Amino acid sequence: MLQKLHFIFSNNRLLVPKDSNLSASLEKLQQINVDDFSNYLSQGLKITESTYGEHILIDMQKEQFVSDDYHMLSLREALGMLSIEEFAHVAQAWQYAIFLRHHKYCGRCGSGMQQVQWEMAMHCHRCQHRVYPRVxxxxxxxxxxxxxxxxxxxxxxxxxxxxxxxxxxxxxxxxxxxxxxxxxxxxxxxxxxxxxxxxxxxxxxxxxxxxxxxxxxxxxxxxxxxxxxxxxxxxxxxxxxxxxxxxxxxxxxxxxxxxxxxxxxxx
Missing domain, CATH: 3.90.79.10 (Nucleoside Triphosphate Pyrophosphohydrolase)
Incomplete structure (x- = not known):
């Protein structure tokens, strides 16, 4: 069975198991018990794959998550713990989360947008406007x-x-x-x-x-x-x-x- 890395964001912070600071590698994110986030699993989104397996994004947006089993890291804290190559995976997940948060509605006609299934994009079926993550x-x-x-x-x-x-x-x-x-x-x-x-x-x-x-x-x-x-x-x-x-x-x-x-x- 393919392993999964779960990138779970609460507000603008990454949730990690409490006994881990990610300094070893992102493998610690494979240890997340997804049952703890059952209310959000339907929102889980596969964003890419790597040697770790599938990368799954779960964005709780502004909701505060409190648990004795997890703690939250800012992106700058994660940057200080990981190599550039490892941090790039966290960075990608966060940028996709920001993109999806900011494009729920079409900037051209105001209608609701839907995620494109085969690429990271949001599409408006009313006016056919499509947007991609901003760089x-x-x-x-x-x-x-x-x-x-x-x-x-x-x-x-x-x-x-x-x-x-x-x-x-x-x-x-x-x-x-x-x-x-x-x-x-x-x-x-x-x-x-x-x-x-x-x-x-x-x-x-x-x-x-x-x-x-x-x-x-x-x-x-x-x-x-x-x-x-x-x-x-x-x-x-x-x-x-x-x-x-x-x-x-x-x-x-x-x-x-x-x-x-x-x-x-x-x-």
């Missing part, structure tokens, strides 16, 4: 100036205390590279050059695709967009502030920039 592309860029790296603290991330790389959403009719130039200029007032693609990462907060770049300083003084940026400066690689972990693309961009600076210093 919002964002650029994220590490900028260096000689042997220093530009790091900023965003207004939205004040509570975490992190200084990180610059990032922003790609606008309509804009290339990724154009977005890099615009976002850096808007947020800190400088120009960049030698833009180099680094990598990408799905980011379910709530439905982004982060596209990472490395770039060099090209000119200008730091002038901060106060609505977005609390603080920004050029940091010595041996005296960095509190930065994101390497499991995030921001952390890996910083790591790559530091590595390249060290290699150049060594030569």
């Amino acid at each position: 919002s592309p964002c650029i994220i860029v590490s900028v260096r100036k000689g042997d220093k790296i530009l790091l900023a603290q965003g207004v939205r991330h004040q509570s975490s205390g992190f200084f990180s790389t610059l990032a922003g959403f790609v606008e309509s009719a804009e290339s990724l590279e154009t977005a890099v130039h615009r976002e850096v200029k808007e947020e800190v007032g400088i120009d960049v050059k030698n833009i180099e693609y680094f990598g990408s990462q799905p980011w379910p907060f709530p439905h982004s695709l982060m596209v990472g770049y490395l770039a060099d300083y090209a000119g200008g003084d730091l002038v901060l967009e106060e609505k977005e940026i609390l603080s920004a400066d050029w940091f010595d690689i041996d005296d960095l502030p509190n930065i994101p972990p390497k499991l995030s693309i921001a952390g890996r961009l910083i790591e790559e920039t530091v590595k390249r600076i060290r290699q150049e210093k060594a030569n």
Whole structure:
């Protein structure tokens, strides 16, 4: 019999067995006793398959679930426990849950929508409008100036205390590279050059695709967009502030920039 992973969300948190923090792997989600969720089994939705077996999504939406046998993890807590590959399964389930929550009704004519059985989509049989899960592309860029790296603290991330790389959403009719130039200029007032693609990462907060770049300083003084940026400066690689972990693309961009600076210093 094919094993099943049950991704059960209550509000915006993932339910896991109380004796597990997922740090080993997602196999702990195979231990969920689905009888505890009998009122919701009819809503269970197969969303994909992996080496674990079938992935089943059960979304309790805003209902609070209290049980001595389970506890709830935020997505950021799960991110800190799992590898990038493992977390991607949680991220996919959450993004599908958000998609289904937000598309019960047609945005064109207002009628109720039904889920398409053979793909992840919602369809309106009245006006034939069909929608798919939203993916919002964002650029994220590490900028260096000689042997220093530009790091900023965003207004939205004040509570975490992190200084990180610059990032922003790609606008309509804009290339990724154009977005890099615009976002850096808007947020800190400088120009960049030698833009180099680094990598990408799905980011379910709530439905982004982060596209990472490395770039060099090209000119200008730091002038901060106060609505977005609390603080920004050029940091010595041996005296960095509190930065994101390497499991995030921001952390890996910083790591790559530091590595390249060290290699150049060594030569």
